[in-house]
Amino acid sequence: MxxxxxxxxxxxxxxxxxxxxxxxxxxxxxxxxxxxxxxxxxxxxxxxxxxxxxxxxxxxxTAWVGPFRAMVYRRLPAxxxxxxxxxxxxxxxxxxxxxxxxxxxxxxxxxxxxxxxxxxxxxxxxxxxxxxxxxxxxxxxxxxxxxxxxxxxxxxxxxxxxxxxxxxxxxxxxxxxxxxxxxxxxxxxxxxxxxxxxxxxxxxxxxxxxxxxxxxxxxxxxxxxxxxxxxxxxxxxxxxxxxxxxxxxxxxSRGSAWLRQAYGIDLSQSWVLAYALRAVLPVTAALAVFAWLATGVTVLGVDERAVVEHMGRPVGLVGPGLHLHAPWPFARTRTVEFGAVHQMPIVFSARPGGRLLAELASAGRADVDAGMDAEAIPAPPADRLWDASHPGEASYLIASSTGGREGFQIVNVDLRVMFRVPDNHDGVLESVYGSSDAAGLIRVAAGRLLVSHFATSTLDQLLGENRSVFVERFRRDLQANVSAFHAGIAIVGVVVEAIHPPPGAAMAYHNVQASEIRADAMRFDSRARAYALRGSASQDALRTVNLAKASAAEQLASATATRTTFEADTRSLAAGHDVFVFESWLTHLRNDLGKAHLTVVDHRIDGTQTTLDLRPFAGSTGGTL
Structure with missing residues (x-):
């Protein structure tokens, strides 16, 4: 050109x-x-x-030669x-x-x-x-x-x-x-x-x-x-x-001319290229027919099922394996999961444009990937304290009553719903034709149930509620709400990771709880001291009463013995005055002499010519004869 x-x-x-x-x-x-x-x-x-x-x-x-410089070199060194x-x-x-x-x-x-x-x-x-x-x-x-x-x-x-x-x-x-x-x-x-x-x-x-x-x-x-x-x-x-x-x-032809001029490759002399050009139409037609016939072959994995449709009408449900049916558009298959369980957190997040999206699918997968040994030290993301928010949490308003005044409080809930496609034939058909967004339906129904439940409960009731009873009741209510739409969804279970106040109010709530615990401890401590003081006072009073009773009984017995002795002495004195007096003198003398050390000397011994040996002798009782 x-x-x-x-x-x-x-x-x-x-x-x-x-x-x-x-x-x-x-x-x-x-x-x-x-x-x-x-x-x-x-x-x-x-x-x-x-x-x-x-x-x-x-x-x-064509004969262009680049410029060159004429150089004058010195003599070469020796x-x-x-x-x-x-x-x-x-x-x-x-x-x-x-x-x-x-x-x-x-x-x-x-x-x-x-x-x-x-x-x-x-x-x-x-x-x-x-x-x-x-x-x-x-x-x-x-x-x-x-x-x-x-x-x-x-x-x-x-x-x-x-x-x-x-x-x-x-x-x-x-x-x-x-x-x-x-x-x-x-x-x-x-x-x-x-x-x-x-x-x-x-x-x-x-x-x-x-x-x-x-x-x-x-x-x-x-x-x-x-x-x-x-x-x-x-x-x-x-x-x-x-x-x-x-x-x-x-x-x-333009590319062929360029290849011939640049690299010497002449495509017009290539029999391979000529054969490929002649065979391209029949080969393409054969591949198209083969591809069309291949639409009548369906291979399902072990975790898949399929609904077979003939001219748009479902005619059967097939399981895992190789299946043959009429090619498209006479027949087609709709693949359905078989036994796969999904976990979805009930979380709402605001995005630009006012759209609310549910964060699901891969939620909880991080917990599985970050699995650790039972004795290992947990990583920081595994911290479940209230001062750290969880990725799958949602906030709800609950009723509150403080000081006789009605109000509201905020509670964070980490709730996950596990669901799958039912095993029966009707459930599979409902999952295929009854719902296009199963996760969205579960999110809306679960959110409505949570709002209804938290609107009639206080924070203390939520924290002290039996978790297993709440989970089972929530699963039944959610299954009933979802089944009403014939969406083909089976709620396998509900997992409540945590129910607690927001992280920003965690410290205040901890302080309130600590104050309540300290007040209860002080009240029980004072009550224990009161019980101890009352028991000690009762014991001292009982001891004093018993001692008084014992002293009174002793004095009464002593007085009774003294009176009896006096009456006996009176009667003896009246019966024999001289004998009684002599006996009394001897009795008193015996009592008094029994407590003294005596030295008895016969009055008839001459004191001028006698020497007394006052040393005790063997076998004596302490007296000197």
């Missing part, structure tokens, strides 16, 4: 500079779609700069080692001077560096899509759509420039042109409330990423391919990815 009015190199550099300035301005914007458009402009500027340098190289004459070093340095300098840096290296370096920069920026923007586009402005859509007009004019002006092989220079503007239209339409629809349209921003990112990767690969391949003549050189930044963005099917 002849080249008609090729743009000069300075024009390509000027156009690349304009696109580079526009890319910098767009990348500095706050809107994510505008930044994505700036990324595509940056890649287009890279292609124009690389193609501008290549155009300069193509303008060289030392053999120094001489070899000087010769090696001269050879290296000579080879360095013969390198065509502009023609051989600069286009590839521009393509590789620009492609790498674009790929890195695209990877960063993949994470930004969807974050800043939640409330896009209409002016961003207007900017993007208006930017498509000058890009379209520039692209049509460059269409006149065509090469004999490889992509044309105008292909570098196809990615920004398509991106401006796609991003403008996506931003406009997103500003009107169609949130799904914001994800169309991924299309330009994917295109520029593929084109940048291809440019880097083509630039790297230049190191291993022989240098082509100046007039046949093309830029590595003109990618086939961009050339495919056209309103017609890609021409195979």
């Amino acid at each position: 002849s080249i008609k009015r090729p743009p000069p190199a300075w024009a390509l550099h000027a156009l690349g500079s304009v696109l580079l300035i526009g890319a910098i301005a767009c990348l500095a914007a706050a809107s994510v779609p505008v930044r994505v458009l700036g990324l595509t402009l940056l890649f287009a500027a890279t292609g124009l700069f690389s193609e501008g340098v290549t155009a300069q190289v193509r303008g060289r004459p 030392n053999i080692v120094l001489r070899r070093g000087v010769l090696a340095a001269r050879e290296a300098r000579r080879r360095f001077d013969t390198i065509d840096w502009v023609g051989d290296w600069l286009p590839g370096l521009i393509a590789f560096g620009g492609g790498g920069l674009c790929l890195a920026v695209a990877i960063v923007h993949f994470k930004a899509v969807g974050q800043a586009m939640g409330a896009p402005a209409t002016y961003s859509a207007a900017i993007l759509l208006v930017a498509g007009m000058p890009l379209l004019i520039l692209q049509r002006l460059l269409v006149a420039r065509a090469t004999g092989s490889g992509p044309a220079v105008e292909t570098v503007l196809r990615i920004p042109l398509v991106s401006s239209l796609v991003l403008g339409a996506a931003t406009l629809f997103a500003s009107l409330g169609y949130i799904w349209a914001e994800w169309f921003a991924l299309v330009p990112l994917v295109l520029v990423s593929l084109a940048a990767a291809e440019a880097m690969i083509r630039a790297s391949a230049l190191l291993f391919t022989p240098k082509r003549p100046f007039a046949e050189r093309t830029s590595a930044a003109l990618t086939w990815t961009a050339s495919l963005l056209r309103l017609q099917w890609p021409r195979v």
Whole structure:
């Protein structure tokens, strides 16, 4: 194909500079779609700069020789080692001077560096899509759509420039042109409330990423391919990815011509390719028929069941294994779980837009993954104290009465519901046709039951309630509510991890409980001391009474004995006065002498001639005779 009015190199550099300035301005914007458009402009500027340098190289004459410098070398040194070093340095300098840096290296370096920069920026923007586009402005859509007009004019002006092989220079503007239209339409629809349209921003990112990767690969391949003549050189930044963005099917002859000219591969002489082209239609038809027949084969795992439908009417329920039936659309199967138990926390979380979502599916899986030995020290996430909130908690209002005044309190509940698909035939059919969101239905029904239960209970009643009775009653009520909708859900069990005040009020509640415990302890301690004092006083009083009674009895007995003795003495005195007096004298004398040490001396002994031996003798009782 002849080249008609090729743009000069300075024009390509000027156009690349304009696109580079526009890319910098767009990348500095706050809107994510505008930044994505700036990324595509940056890649287009890279292609124009690389193609501008290549155009300069193509303008060289065939016998062009690079400039060289005439060098005057000094005499070689006499030392053999120094001489070899000087010769090696001269050879290296000579080879360095013969390198065509502009023609051989600069286009590839521009393509590789620009492609790498674009790929890195695209990877960063993949994470930004969807974050800043939640409330896009209409002016961003207007900017993007208006930017498509000058890009379209520039692209049509460059269409006149065509090469004999490889992509044309105008292909570098196809990615920004398509991106401006796609991003403008996506931003406009997103500003009107169609949130799904914001994800169309991924299309330009994917295109520029593929084109940048291809440019880097083509630039790297230049190191291993022989240098082509100046007039046949093309830029590595003109990618086939961009050339495919056209309103017609890609021409195979163009790629075949490029392969033949670049690598000497002639596809027209390949019998393998000719055979593949002849066989593509029958093979494709056979594969299509085989794929259609394969829709009549269903393989179910050990945890799956399926409802077989003939022309939309359920005709049977099949279990695990291989099953054959009529192909689509005459028959189809609806897969149902078989025995799988799901655990769902009754949790509500607010998201942007006022949407309430239930956090389920993987809830509780972290507890299983973080399983530990029974004797191991639990990790911090396993702390179940009230001063730390659990991931599966929800807050509810409960009635309160303080100081004779009615009020409300907040309680946190970590409640999980375990459910599965029933085993019977009717339950399976209800699960397939009766409910599209089983988890949502359970969440709503369980939330309504919890609100009803907590609205009629106080905090002390909740904390002191029998947990097993509450769980069983809640499971029965939840099963009854869910069964009323014929949703095909079997409530296996209900697990209550915790019911406690909010973490922010945990310290105050602990202080209240501690104060109540201390008050009870002081009351019981005072009562114990009172009981002890009363027992001691009763014991002392009883002892005093008993001692008084004993003393009175002794005195009474002594008085009675004295009276009896006096009466006997009176009667004896009356019977015999002299005898009684003599007997009394002897009795008193005996009593008194029995307690004294006596020395009895006969009055008839002469005291002047007698010596008394007052020493006791053996066998005496203490007296002296």
